[in-house]
Amino acid sequence: MMRPGQVLVLNTTAKRETGYQAQLRNINVGRETANVIRTCLGPRAMLKMILNAMGSILITNDGNSILREIDVTHPAARTIIQLSRSQDEEVGDGTTSVIVLAGEVLSVSQELLEKKLHPTIICGSYQRGLQAALHVCNLISRKIDTDNKEEMFSLLRTTLGTKFASEWMDMMCKLAYEAVRKVTVRRKDRTDAPAEIDLKRYAKVEKIPGGSESQSEVLDGVMMNKDPTHPKMRRKIENPRIILLDCPLEYKKGESQTNAVITNENDWEAMLRAEEEEVKQMCDKIIALKPDIVITEKGLSDLASHYFLQANITSIRRIRKTDNNRIARATGATIVHRPEELKEADIGTECGLFEVRKIGDDYFSYFVQCKDPKACSIILRGASKDVLNEIERNLQDAMCVARNIMVNPRLLPGGGATEMAIAAYLAKTAAEEEGVAQWPRQSLSTAFEIIPKTLIENCGANIIRTITELRAKHHEMWTKVSGKEPLKEDQPLWGINGNTGEIVDIRKTEIWEPFSVKTQTFKSAIDSACMLLRIDDIVSGVKKKAGDGEQHEPTEAELEEMAE
The missing domain is CATH 3.50.7.10 (GroEL)
Known part of the structure; x- marks a missing residue:
């Protein structure tokens, strides 16, 4: 607590980053943070081995778990990592995608800043592009019957296909679906009200080492x-x-x-x-x-x-x-x-x-x-604690996806199809922006392509050839439709097969993702990128010891002298 008359002195001798230097530094930090977990996206995702401060080892491909263990000092990097935590708390999935997308939005902004484009113009165009992206999501989404087990299991398989627990896919889908159904509470007086689903309080995962994974179950109690x-x-x-x-x-x-x-x-x-x-x-x-x-x-x-x-x-x-x-x-x-x-x-x-x-x-x-029972326990059995911990993280993601679908029963195409549809639509409508605001719209269109590019890269396929062909298919799609009415059910939605890297019709392969997860990913990524682009000065308020010409806290005598 400061005493009356005390002056707060910033560490002015430390190197300050202002203007373009601060923005460029934030962009580089965002890009580097995204590169850490880019290989963790998709069904061909790689695992990361992390040695934490306590000496224990964490092996996972969950973006939020990886970033939570990383020790960073730069404030922009901390902001990016906090973005992943917020995504996990809000919808429980998409923690890797939101970091990759935010990092790419920052990366494509560097060229705009080099052209002396003001950050306010860039952020304004990005926000209008976000509204256009959400409009596209409404056009290409479809509804799902939450009581249909096959449809729900198909959706959960898409979520678990990128996880370590994909080896026990059917069992994990059953566990997640049954757990969410058991804790769902619907209001009897209002049938149109959204269901109340509190997984954190009423769906407890109990990990018991030993036995086989097939012995895992959801108790009706x-x-x-x-x-x-x-x-x-x-x-x-x-x-x-x-x-x-x-x-x-x-x-x-x-x-x-x-x-x-x-x-x-x-x-x-x-x-x-x-x-x-x-x-x-x-x-x-x-x-x-x-x-x-x-x-x-x-x-x-x-x-x-x-x-x-x-x-x-x-x-x-x-x-x-x-x-x-x-x-x-x-x-x-x-x-x-x-x-x-x-x-x-x-x-x-x-x-x-x-x-x-x-x-x-x-x-x-x-x-x-x-x-x-409006509460349940999920029993997980496995060979070791490390395996059980990773299965629990995967199961939590699957349960969050099932919860999101129960609350908002709409789906969006996966495999990068949604991002490519948005990218093509933004490129098509860039002329609607006035003057130089078209450039950020085009750059945002390029940034959305990072998700399918990453899926292709993790499969080992040819990135340039595949993404060019995919871009052409989506451009052709938007020339045939008005962009004002929902797409017909027979309209192909082209995306990437995460296992082979080939272009496929998502409607036939049944790769779908929850509407709320996708839209939250886009909102969080673009809002966070805009916030970091608006930063034009980074100063330090940390006190250092006096000596070597460094700033020190003034004494009472010095304060009295300054007051006089």
Whole structure:
């Protein structure tokens, strides 16, 4: 905190980047960041091995995971990396594409800056080009029936085809689809309202090393790594009555200011009896409702466990808040804060089976066969932790794609077809811009071609010949259609086969991507590039030690002298 009269002094002796130098530096940083993960795009993507600061090794081709582990110092690079995180939080997929596209938009802007074109003109043209790109997306999109498993699986295969888990494609598609369907909540009073799908809270992935990947499953309920508090408690209960608490079932000790004066043995015994009586009263209020299972987030004393055992009740303690919320949602129970407030309506009765199973050396409590679970656990089995971690990242992407389709059931062609259609449309309509604003429109058209170019490059095909042929096909398409009405279903949409590098009709190969993922990618990439192009000065506010002619923080005497 600055003192009254204190002056903030920037480190003016450090080399400042201003004007064109700052813009050029930001462009180079964006290009280099994109080049790091360009080879991670498409089904022929390469893996990256990253050694983090803790000494552990990460092997993945997920763009967000790679950039999260990279240590960078330049502020523009941090902005680009933050773009990938925002994309992952918003739609859960397209983290590599958004970085590659943003880097290319910055790269094509360098030539415009060299022509002395003002960044405001460039960014204005880019924003109008973005609106034209979203217009094209609306023209070439198609709707999908979310209840049709085959269509949904076809879409998820496109997502998982570029991932490490593609070896277990059908199983992963089934897991992602079932998990999203289980946690989907639709409003009964408004059928037109979008579905509520909270994967982060209610779809928990549990990784158990050992076994084969085919043993992975989605439970119609919740599983957690917990064991009953007493070995003689029941470990298998059908149709249990469940009580959930977030308060401790033990005697609450006094704080540090509490003093107890004990003068004889009877006083000590009276204190112990008071503690036991307090615990017994809490347990009696719970036992009166005749539950089968009692679960609390806090502690549960041995005495309370003894009373529950005598009443034939199974108790579990110290579970996570998130697990408690999932159990409440799956079983219909209400989390209660005090045993005195318990009533019959708070008891969960929608669980069909409670069972404790031993897997390896650990015990797991299963709450399954729930009638209408709005929460679920996804069990992943695999050979090692590294494999399980990568499968989990791939599964999260697939679930996010399924969620996006449930919320907005529209698709766009994959394989670079959408980007090439936008590029051809921008090139065709560049004359609509006035004067020199046509140049940024043409450059943006070139930038959109980076996605199909990267797919071709990762396949090892001839980039120039293939992209020229693809460009000609899309130019021919826009000469036949008006550009104002949606494309007909028999109109071919040309893209790249990510495995062979050949030009194919996306409608026949069924390579589709979610509408929300694509549009979010375009918005994020262009908005981020425009923000970086508007930066014309980079200064440092970091203080350095005095010496060698470097700036130092002024003393109080110097401040008084400056004030005079």
